[in-house]
Amino acid sequence: MPDSKILIIDDEWESAIVKAVQRRLQDEGWQTIIVQPQSQWLVGDEFEDATIYAIEDERPDGVLLDVRLGEHRDDQFKGLEILRQIVEHYPTLPVLMFTQYAQGPARDTAVRGALRWNAPVDFIDKLASPEEVVLRLRRLMGSSPELIPIGAHLLVDVGAETVSARRERDAVLAPVTDIHGMKFEIFRELAAAWYRSPGELVPFSRLERYSEGEEARASLRVRIREIKISIGRALGVQLGANDLIVNVRDRGYRLAPPQM
Amino acid sequence: MSWSLPRAWVHPVGPGGVSRLLGMVVLALGAAGLVLAPFVGEAMFTRIWGIEPLTYVGAALVILGLAVTTLSYFVSELLRSRRQAADEETRFAERWTQVTQQYFDLFNHDLGRPLRRILGKEREIREQLQAMGAEVPPSVRELLDEIEEQTPSFRLMMSNMQVLIELETPITGKNLHAVEPVEVVRRIVDRYSLVAADASKQIVWWSEPTDFGIVYSDSSAIEHIVTNLVDNTVRYAESFAEIGLTRDENNFHIRVWDDGPGIAARYLPYLFDRGWTPEVARHEERTTSGLGLFIAHTLAKRYGGDLTVESITDPDPDHHTCFTVTLPLHTRPGRSSGEPVA
Ligand SMILES: Nc1ncnc2c1ncn2[C@@H]1O[C@H](COP(=O)(O)OP(=O)(O)O)[C@@H](O)[C@H]1O
Ligand SMILES: [Mg+2]
Numbered sequence: 258m259p260d261s262k263i264l265i266i267d268d269e270w271e272s273a274i275v276k277a278v279q280r281r282l283q284d285e286g287w288q289t290i291i292v293q294p295q296s297q298w299l300v301g302d303e304f305e306d307a308t309i310y311a312i313e314d315e316r317p318d319g320v321l322l323d324v325r326l327g328e329h330r331d332d333q334f335k336g337l338e339i340l341r342q343i344v345e346h347y348p349t350l351p352v353l354m355f356t357q358y359a360q361g362p363a364r365d366t367a368v369r370g371a372l373r374w375n376a377p378v379d380f381i382d383k384l385a386s387p388e389e390v391v392l393r394l395r396r397l398m399g400s401s402p403e404l405i406p407i408g409a410h411l412l413v414d415v416g417a418e419t420v421s422a423r424r425e426r427d428a429v430l431a432p433v434t435d436i437h438g439m440k441f442e443i444f445r446e447l448a449a450a451w452y453r454s455p456g457e458l459v460p461f462s463r464l465e466r467y468s469e470g471e472e473a474r475a476s477l478r479v480r481i482r483e484i485k486i487s488i489g490r491a492l493g494v495q496l497g498a499n500d501l502i503v504n505v506r507d508r509g510y511r512l513a514p515p516q517m
Numbered sequence: 518m519s520w521s522l523p524r525a526w527v528h529p530v531g532p533g534g535v536s537r538l539l540g541m542v543v544l545a546l547g548a549a550g551l552v553l554a555p556f557v558g559e560a561m562f563t564r565i566w567g568i569e570p571l572t573y574v575g576a577a578l579v580i581l582g583l584a585v586t587t588l589s590y591f592v593s594e595l596l597r598s599r600r601q602a603a604d605e606e607t608r609f610a611e612r613w614t615q616v617t618q619q620y621f622d623l624f625n626h627d628l629g630r631p632l633r634r635i636l637g638k639e640r641e642i643r644e645q646l647q648a649m650g651a652e653v654p655p656s657v658r659e660l661l662d663e664i665e666e667q668t669p670s671f672r673l674m675m676s677n678m679q680v681l682i683e684l685e686t687p688i689t690g691k692n693l694h695a696v697e698p699v700e701v702v703r704r705i706v707d708r709y710s711l712v713a714a715d716a717s718k719q720i721v722w723w724s725e726p727t728d729f730g731i732v733y734s735d736s737s738a739i740e741h742i743v744t745n746l747v748d749n750t751v752r753y754a755e756s757f758a759e760i761g762l763t764r765d766e767n768n769f770h771i772r773v774w775d776d777g778p779g780i781a782a783r784y785l786p787y788l789f790d791r792g793w794t795p796e797v798a799r800h801e802e803r804t805t806s807g808l809g810l811f812i813a814h815t816l817a818k819r820y821g822g823d824l825t826v827e828s829i830t831d832p833d834p835d836h837h838t839c840f841t842v843t844l845p846l847h848t849r850p851g852r853s854s855g856e857p858v859a
Contacts, residue, residue, distance in 0.1 A: 272633070272634075272637055273634070273636075273637025273638055273640060273641045274633050274636060274637040274640070276637070276641070277637065277640035277641065277644070280644065382672065383629065383633055384629070384632065384633065384636065384668050384671070384672055385708070386665070386668070386708075386711055387640070388707070388711060389704075389707045389708060392703075392707045393704075393707070396700075396703070453703070454703040454706060454707065454722075455706075455707075455710055456706040456710050456720050456721045456722050457703070457706075457721070457722060457723070458721045458722065458723040459723075459727075460723055460725060460727060462725070462727075463727050505719075505721050505759075506757075506759070508723060508759075509723055511721060
């Protein structure tokens with residue numbers, strides 16, 4: 258969701274890795290706020306309180322939290338203690354924990370065992386690409402948002418049931434007039450799947466719910482072709498077989514953002 | 518008078534207990550014979566043999582009873598100490614795993630530091646190039662991509678090492694918990710789609726039914742198995758890789774398919790062997806560890822499932838490789854005991 262606010266709690270925030278993540282979050286249209294311990298060497302108990310205050314002040318939509326804060330032995334799992342406090346005070350706040358890579362799905366599940374099974378807490382290793390972090394946060398904060406931006410030239414507004422597009426030279430998005438009803442539903446399904454997981458394919462069986470008549474598959478194919486023509490016209494480009502909506506090995510369709 | 522038999526007598530456990538009980542009965546019979554001998558014996562036997570046989574019978578029974586009781590005591594003690602030794606061995610193995618795991622964590626962190634730094638710099642270079650606004654030569658971009666592409670495999674290597682240590686423990690309990698298989702697959706695709714895209718390969722996934730729901734299994738085991746398969750698939754695919762999730766009454770299946778050159782039928786029997794790669798079969802120097810499929814197969818078996826492969830090789834236009842993981846669909850949480858792994 259655009260306009261989300263993410264709190265980053267990390268002592269290594271100056272490191273290029275965390276910076277790259279921060280920039281990627283900003284590209285997503287999210288606001289980032291950094292909370293860091295006073296000293297890299299010892300993270301006192303005050304820091305735990307400080308993070309809780311920061312959450313209270315900022316009311317973020319999500320938190321990125323480092324498991325290992327500081328180099329001191331006592332602080333090795335400081336992040337887990339902070340996590341415990343966050344979960345206690347804000348049980349519905351999504352938290353993504355940064356762990357040392359490979360340090361252990363096993364260990365993560367041990368921690369997870371102490372949480373409610375549906376707690377919005379997830380773990381990701383520090384070598385994950387910024388793209389992975391964004392995808393994980395998207396799903397953690399809710400996988401069916403109201404607004405789904407597809408690149409910089411397309412936007413799906415789920416509430417208003419509109420698809421908007423802009424040409425390369427245009428400054429603002431304008432609604433694509435002839436995508437509504439079943440066609441909108443089909444495009445929304447494809448966009449939502451792409452938004453939560455770029456490789457996700459929507460099987461024909463699911464999309465055929467938005468087609469009537471005896472030849473559901475054929476009518477689905479016609480609708481998809483019409484959607485592509487409408488959006489292509491709005492974008493001012495010719496969309497080929499492998500652009501925007503791709504038929505994957507006769508199993509389903511998936512969205513591929515147009516290269517512009 | 519109220520008294521009760523010792524627990525071990527009432528509920529004799531195992532062969533030691535049974536024979537001890539038998540010994541006690543014989544002992545009691547013998548003692549009764551000895552006590553009764555002067556009375557019964559005099560009345561019945563004096564005139565026949567001139568001695569009291571019941572005395573001898575009683576004495577013999579006492580000795581026999583004592584012997585059986587003592588023997589059974591020693592035998593059960595012996596069995597107990599054996600069991601204790603076995604327990605100790607298990608404890609030792611667990612401790613060994615723990616210690617190795619601790620060392621591993623230590624190195625893990627230290628090894629990760631320079632790697633994180635390299636990756637950070639690489640990502641920074643990308644940013645700066647972009648900020649400069651200049652046309653970046655494709656060759657430079659490719660070099661940067663190559664650095665980035667090494668990470669998923671490196672991450673897999675490190676966790677493979679960790680899982681190998683775990684598999685060395687003779688017995689480990691399996692921890693079943695609520696898992697969303699769809700989310701496990703999503704994560705793996707998140708991780709590998711960048712690598713695939715850079716190599717102009719498409720990686721897609723689907724599930725039927727689309728609302729696949731929750732199973733009781735071990736998410737890290739599933740993730741580990743499938744990551745190993747996907748890592749291979751992304752490497753060997755020509756242009757397309759597909760992960761499909763299905764379920765039936767008792768199991769769920771994850772199918773990892775690629776349109777690569779395929780694996781020769783003569784190699785299939787060795788594919789899941791520890792350390793096997795085609796180079797080993799050709800007596801060449803091994804360039805990869807050959808551990809991934811061994812680990813995946815061992816884990817699948819350990820969780821009561823299986824890993825199978827089906828492949829058609831290159832000259833055939835339909836060439837492909839397809840691995841299928843099948844795992845039991847526990848419907849409620851539980852702990853099942855693990856079986857020893859050789
Ligand atoms: N999808 C695949 N297509 C073709 N060959 C494969 C595929 N997966 C595995 N192999 C072959 O099996 C061998 C063993 O794989 P694996 O156990 O993962 O070890 P490694 O990846 O370290 O070589 C590989 O070296 C490769 O030759
Ligand atoms: Mg491999």
